[in-house]
Amino acid sequence: MGIQIARQLIAEGRDVVLIDRDEETTKDVVNNLDCMVINGEASKKDTLIQAGADKADVFISVTDSDELNIVACSLVGTDFGVKQTIARVRSEEYTEAITMGQGFMGIHHVINPDVEAAQAILRTIEYGVTSDILQFPNSNYEMRSTIIQDYSPGVNKNLMDIKQEAGRSFLVAIIIRDGSPIIPTGSTIVARGDVIYLVGTGQELEMTLGWLGKTPTMTKNILMVGGGRVPTYLLRGLSRGLQELHPSQDQGLFSRLKGILRPQVQKTSRSITLIEADRERSEELSRMYPGIMVKHADVAEDPVLEEDDLTRYDLLITATDNQELNLVTALYGKSLGTPRTIALVRKNSYLTIASHLTIDATISLNNTIVNSILKLVRKGNIRSVHSLAEGKIEFVEITCQKGDKFDSRAIKDLKLPKDTLILFITRDKQNLLPSGNLVILAGDNLVIITTGESMKKLENTLGKQ
Numbered sequence: 001m002g003i004q005i006a007r008q009l010i011a012e013g014r015d016v017v018l019i020d021r022d023e024e025t026t027k028d029v030v031n032n033l034d035c036m037v038i039n040g041e042a043s044k045k046d047t048l049i050q051a052g053a054d055k056a057d058v059f060i061s062v063t064d065s066d067e068l069n070i071v072a073c074s075l076v077g078t079d080f081g082v083k084q085t086i087a088r089v090r091s092e093e094y095t096e097a098i099t100m101g102q103g104f105m106g107i108h109h110v111i112n113p114d115v116e117a118a119q120a121i122l123r124t125i126e127y128g129v130t131s132d133i134l135q136f137p138n139s140n141y142e143m144r145s146t147i148i149q150d151y152s153p154g155v156n157k158n159l160m161d162i163k164q165e166a167g168r169s170f171l172v173a174i175i176i177r178d179g180s181p182i183i184p185t186g187s188t189i190v191a192r193g194d195v196i197y198l199v200g201t202g203q204e205l206e207m208t209l210g211w212l213g214k215t216p217t218m219t220k221n222i223l224m225v226g227g228g229r230v231p232t233y234l235l236r237g238l239s240r241g242l243q244e245l246h247p248s249q250d251q252g253l254f255s256r257l258k259g260i261l262r263p264q265v266q267k268t269s270r271s272i273t274l275i276e277a278d279r280e281r282s283e284e285l286s287r288m289y290p291g292i293m294v295k296h297a298d299v300a301e302d303p304v305l306e307e308d309d310l311t312r313y314d315l316l317i318t319a320t321d322n323q324e325l326n327l328v329t330a331l332y333g334k335s336l337g338t339p340r341t342i343a344l345v346r347k348n349s350y351l352t353i354a355s356h357l358t359i360d361a362t363i364s365l366n367n368t369i370v371n372s373i374l375k376l377v378r379k380g381n382i383r384s385v386h387s388l389a390e391g392k393i394e395f396v397e398i399t400c401q402k403g404d405k406f407d408s409r410a411i412k413d414l415k416l417p418k419d420t421l422i423l424f425i426t427r428d429k430q431n432l433l434p435s436g437n438l439v440i441l442a443g444d445n446l447v448i449i450t451t452g453e454s455m456k457k458l459e460n461t462l463g464k465q
Contacts, residue, residue, distance in 0.1 A: 001062045001088070001366050001369060001370065002018065002020070002060075002062050002063075003018075003029065003032075003033065004348070004366060004370050005060060005062065005370055005373060005374070006018050006029075006033055006035060007033060008370070008374065008387065008452055009377070010033060010034055010035055011452035011453050011455075012452055012453070012455040012456040013453075013456040013457075014456060015035075016033075016035040016036070017035065017036045017037075017038065017051045017052060017056075018033065018035055018036070018037050018038070019037075019038045019040060019042045019047060019051055020037070020038075020039065021039065021040060021041050021042075022039075023039050026038070026039040036051070038050055038051050042061060042063070042068065042072040043068055043071045043072050043075065045075070045079070048072075048075065048076060048080065053076050053080045053082065054080045054081070056076070056080070056082050057082070057083070057084065058082070058084045058085075058086070058376075058377055059072075059073060059076040059077070059080075059082045059084070059085045059086070060085075060086045060373060060377075061073050061085075061086070061087050061088065062088040062111075062369070062373075063088070066088075066089045066090055066091045066094050069087040069088050069089060070087055070089065070094060070098070070105070070107065072087075073085040073086070073087040073105075073106060073107045073108075074105040074106040074107060075106070076106065077105070077106020077107060077108065078105070078106040083108075084108055084109070084376065084377075085106060085107055085108050085109070086108070086109045086110075086111060086373055086376055086377075087107050087109070087110050087111070088110075088111050088112075088113060088369065089110050089111070089112055090112060090113060090114055090229065092229075095110055095112050095115075098110045109376050111369055111372050111373060113365055113366075113368065113369040114228075114229035114230045114233055114365075115233055116365075116368040116369050116372050117230050117319075117344060117363055117365045117368050117369075118230050118233035118234045118237055119233075119237070119368075120363045120368050121230070121234060121317065121319075121342055121344070121361075121363050122234065122237045122238070123135075124342060124361045124363070125219050125238075125315070125342075127144070127216065128206075128215075128216025128217050128218070128219075129216075129217050129219065129315060129340040129342065129360050129361055134386045134395065136397055136426075136445075136447055139424070139426040139431060139445060139447065140201050140202070140429075140431065141199060141200060141201060141424055141426070141431055141447070142199070142200070142201070142202050142205060143173065143197055143198065143199050143386070143395065144197070144198050144205050144209065145195055145196065145197045145198070146195070146196060146198070146209055146212055146214050147193065147194070147195050148190055148191065148192055148193065148194045148195075148196060148212070149192065149213060149358075150192055151213055152192075152212050152213045153165065153211065153212065153213070154166075154190050154212055155190060155191065155192050156189060156190070156191065156192075157189065157190060158186065158187050158188060158189050158190070159172050159184055159185070159186050159187070159188050159190065160186035160187065162190065163186075165211075166207075166208050166211045166212075167211075168200070168204050168207050168208045168211070169200055169201075169204050170198050170199065170200035170204050170205060170208050171198070171199045171200060171423065171424075172184050172188075172196055172197065172198060172199075173197045173198070173199050173395070173423055173449055174196075174197045174388060174393055174449065175188065175190070175194050175195070175196050175197070176194070176195040176196075176197075176388060176389055177191065177193070177194050177195075178193075179349075179351075179389060180389065180392075181388060181389045181392050181393045183419065183421070183449075197388070199423055199424070199447075201431075217314055217315065217339055217340045218314060219270065219314045219315045219340070220269075220270055220271060220314055221270070221271045221273075221312060221313045221314050221315075222238075222270055222271070222272045222273070222313065222314065222315045222316075222317065223272075223273050223274075223275070223308075223310070223313040223315070223316045223317070223333070223338070224272065224273070224274045224275070224316075224317045224318075224319065225274075225275045225299055225316070225317070225318045225319065225320060225326075225329055226274075226275075226276065226318065226319040226320035226321070226326075226344075227274060227275075227276030227278070227281045227282065227285050227294075228319070228320065228321055230319045230344060230365075231274065231317075231319050232285075232288075234317070234319070235272070235274075235289055235292070238270060238272065271293075272289075272291075272292040272293070273292065273293040273294075273295065273313070274292055274293070274294050274295070275294075275295045275297050275299060275304060276294065276295070276296060276297075277296075277297065277298040277299075277300075277320075278296075279296050282294050282295070282296040283296075299325070299329050300322075300325055305329070305332065305333060305336060306336070309337075310333055310336040310337045310338045311336075311337035311338070313338050314338075314339060314340065315338070315339070315340045315341070315342065316329075316330060316333040316334075316338040316340070316341045316342070317341075317342045317344075318330045318333070318341070318342070318343045318344065319343075319344040320344075323343075323344070323345040323346050323347065323350055326343040326344050326345060327343050327345065327350065327353065327354060327357070327359065327362075329343075330342070330343040330359045331357055331358065331359060334358050334359065340360045340361075341358075341359050341360050341361075342359075342360065342361045342362070342363065343359050343361075343362050343363070344362075344363050344365060345362055345363070345364055345365065346364070346365045346366055347364075347366065348364055348366060348367060350362070350364070351364055351367075367387070370387065371386055371387055374387065387452075392451060392452055393449065393450075393451060393452070394449070394450055394451070394452060394455060395423075395447065395448070395449055396447075396448050396450065396455075396458070397445060397446070397447050397448075398445070398446045398448060398462055399443070399444070399445050399446075400440050400441065400442050400443065400444045400445075400446065400462075401442060402442040404442075404462060405461065405462060406440050406461070406462050407440065407441070407442050408439060408440070408441065408442075409439065409440060410436065410437055410438065410439050410440075411434050411435065411436055411437075411438050411439075411440065412436035412437065414440075414461065414462075415461065416458070416461060417450065417454035417457040417458055417461065418451075418454055419450065419451045419453075419454055420448060420449070420450040420451070420454050420458055421448065421449050421450075422434040422446055422447070422448050423447045423448065423449055424446075424447055425438070425440070425444050425445065425446050425447075426444070426445040426447075427441065427443070427444050427445075
């Protein structure tokens with residue numbers, strides 16, 4: 001996770017110092033990343049001084065130890081005066097304590113990867129498990145993705161023909177093919193296995209996805225495999241009727257975390273069955289959630305899936321700590337008749353593998369937390385970000401402020417960095433498609449697609465004069 005964050009920040013031209021206590025890891029990083037690498041303990045002052053913590057704009061701690069992340073951020077925030085510290089914290093007790101006092105002990109932001117992953121899965125469920133979802137808070141435009149299958153009417157056709165045949169209003173912003181991004185034109189031919197990202201209004205995208213063979217599914221009956229942290233937050237989110245997924249624009253990460261961390265007494269309207277391999281955990285979940293069916297079984301060894309009628313479930317979610325098992329179980333569940341499946345993985349490489357399978361949605365634990373951290377690192381008016389293809393492509397949202405370099409200027413005069421395109425502009429709740437003569441005004445919200453290499457140049461281009 002730390003390497004992925006560092007790689008994306010380095011690609012943007014930022015100065016990065018990476019600290020790790022494992023000597024072999026630091027040797028590997030030196031050979032693969034263009035940054036300063038220090039072998040040492042991040043909780044020790046000597047190591048932090050060597051790393052130049054007193055000159056840092058941002059300090060990010062994403063080790064596997066909650067305690068180390070908390071101590072390191074606290075030390076850097078209080079003793080070195082770094083204005084922005086970000087800690088990865090998985091423990092519910094620690095997260096709750098920190099979020100109750102924002103900026104507590106020098107920690108300015110806390111990221112809980114399990115909460116972030118649960119929210120990503122909940123968003124996918126809310127939209128009928130047709131695709132991944134990226135919402136633009138200041139617009140009624142959304143971005144959704146789908147995998148082109150053999151049966152899709154769009155396979156082996158160019159985008160111009162697909163748009164004409166579909167008869168809908170949408171834009172294909174990017175295509176991921178074998179893990180590599182393609183910025184398409186109207187003549188780009190879509191192939192089997194391509195992951196295409198569509199931009200448009202929710203209604204238009206639903207119609208387009210339906211034409212491509214992905215119609216929304218009502219998820220009244222859900223089967224979940226795994227009873228760890230992510231499934232626990234999922235159960236809480238489902239019982240809340242997904243209301244936590246729509247925070248106001250001003251609501252920060254602390255407020256979002258507070259909501260989903262607190263236990264919920266409201267009963268879900270869905271029928272949920274959960275399979276957990278550990279007996280004690282199964283019993284604990286039964287007590288915590290008396291309204292769901294909990295089965296003690298190991299899907300890797302017990303014939304629990306074969307014995308059940310999977311056709312009676314609308315959705316299968318595989319969210320154990322074993323990402324290989326999640327993929328295999330989701331694929332097997334699909335073969336046994338479950339209409340839709342969602343699999344949780346950690347490594348981004350598994351997203352490429354999943355794109356060639358029949359799994360409907362694959363959520364990357366690393367991707368969700370990296371995107372959340374990058375949102376906090378961004379400077380200026382860049383409020384949201386979504387990275388694709390390990391940071392090679394990024395979608396960002398920027399609000400034009402009075403006095404910005406692009407205030408009252410035509411798009412053709414902006415001199416945007418290479419491989420940077422404005423997808424659409426929202427002005428007074430109306431979506432405007434960009435043209436060279438369109439003048440950007442203060443208050444406009446711009447959604448832009450760019451490469452990781454061009455990100456810092458974009459920030460400078462659209463910053464204050």
